[in-house]
Amino acid sequence: MKYKFCQQIDRHLCFNKNNLYSCTVGNNTRGQSLPIIKENYNGEPINWEEFFTQREEIKKNFKEGNQFENCKGCFFLHEEDWDNINTQREFKYIQFSHWLMCNSKCIYCSNHTAYDKSKLTDTYDSVPVLKDLINKKYVNEKTKVDFAGGEPTLYYKFNDLLKLLLDKKVRDIIVHSNAILYNKTIEQGIKNGNVSLCVSLDAGQKKVHEKVKGVKSYNTVWKHIKKYAKAKNPIQKNYISLKYIIIPDVNDSEKEIELWIKKSIKAGADKLLLNADNNIFIQENSWEIKNKQLQKVIKLSEYFVKRVIELNINAKLEFNVTAAYKTLNIPIPQIDYNYYI
Numbered sequence: 001m002k003y004k005f006c007q008q009i010d011r012h013l014c015f016n017k018n019n020l021y022s023c024t025v026g027n028n029t030r031g032q033s034l035p036i037i038k039e040n041y042n043g044e045p046i047n048w049e050e051f052f053t054q055r056e057e058i059k060k061n062f063k064e065g066n067q068f069e070n071c072k073g074c075f076f077l078h079e080e081d082w083d084n085i086n087t088q089r090e091f092k093y094i095q096f097s098h099w100l101m102c103n104s105k106c107i108y109c110s111n112h113t114a115y116d117k118s119k120l121t122d123t124y125d126s127v128p129v130l131k132d133l134i135n136k137k138y139v140n141e142k143t144k145v146d147f148a149g150g151e152p153t154l155y156y157k158f159n160d161l162l163k164l165l166l167d168k169k170v171r172d173i174i175v176h177s178n179a180i181l182y183n184k185t186i187e188q189g190i191k192n193g194n195v196s197l198c199v200s201l202d203a204g205q206k207k208v209h210e211k212v213k214g215v216k217s218y219n220t221v222w223k224h225i226k227k228y229a230k231a232k233n234p235i236q237k238n239y240i241s242l243k244y245i246i247i248p249d250v251n252d253s254e255k256e257i258e259l260w261i262k263k264s265i266k267a268g269a270d271k272l273l274l275n276a277d278n279n280i281f282i283q284e285n286s287w288e289i290k291n292k293q294l295q296k297v298i299k300l301s302e303y304f305v306k307r308v309i310e311l312n313i314n315a316k317l318e319f320n321v322t323a324a325y326k327t328l329n330i331p332i333p334q335i336d337y338n339y340y341i
Helices: 007-011 048-063 127-135 158-167 184-192 208-212 218-231 254-267 285-312 319-327
Strands: 003-005 012-015 036-038 078-080 094-096 144-147 172-176 196-201 240-246 271-275 316-319
Touching: 003 048, 007 048, 007 127, 007 240, 036 048, 036 319, 048 316, 094 218, 144 158, 158 184, 158 240, 172 184, 184 196, 196 218, 208 218, 218 240, 240 254, 254 271, 254 285, 254 316, 271 285, 271 319, 285 319
Parallel strands: 012 094, 094 144, 144 172, 172 196, 196 240, 240 271, 271 316
Antiparallel strands: 003 078
């Protein structure tokens, strides 16, 4: 029997500051809030039998047409014979995003906690639960692991987590970093082909970068990106990805995107990502303002697609860009535009 359900709920796990989620995409759901799997989580051991029983109950509710309220209307819900796929217990995707502190002040970010050295251990230790997941074989070489945040390299257990995954030979690890700090464990993972790095630059010019990031890190970040790129073995399938988030009235120009593309290629990036500010979707603007912003996102996306095709660069349109197309019912350009899941 086919019914609407979602791979994220079925096989994903997200460690957040206070809760465990099965989903990391909140901007297209009702109320922009995520379905919570476990509330008030603080790193304690997890009863996995209880967890999987709960997940099966959620699946049963979806089968009977009783969706999470927050999931209604989500683009990721689709019909499958969910009872006969993904019958094992391995997680396909795990995200560590319970570290919110950051040494950058991006104007589009509402999730980070300002950098404060006195609070460097102000979150739970997720190493024991990862060890448990590995020992029980719920995480294996095929699990995709994503480090977000906050700035992951500031998390006091980051190196321990990453080394555990590298020792397990997990093949697909992505670290989202602002690259202000250089990390040797990331470098080793890049060399091995296990780690892909994603850095959101959001600008081509120094003055725009500083406006977006709120800190003076432009030269440092580009220097570190070049160093990470030199560590990569070109025959490996991992990526040095550089991202550009379109922010209305800040960096939303073809000129700025063009400068970013050229500088990214020169720095050794092998994948370019285009996204849009989440605030376009969640702020309570009039439809006239929102429509204008979405139209601008699409115009800049068309320019981006044209340029990466001309330059033969591996590229992706990320979720908020594809959501702009879907919201306005416009066909999405045919490049690698699937959201990473």
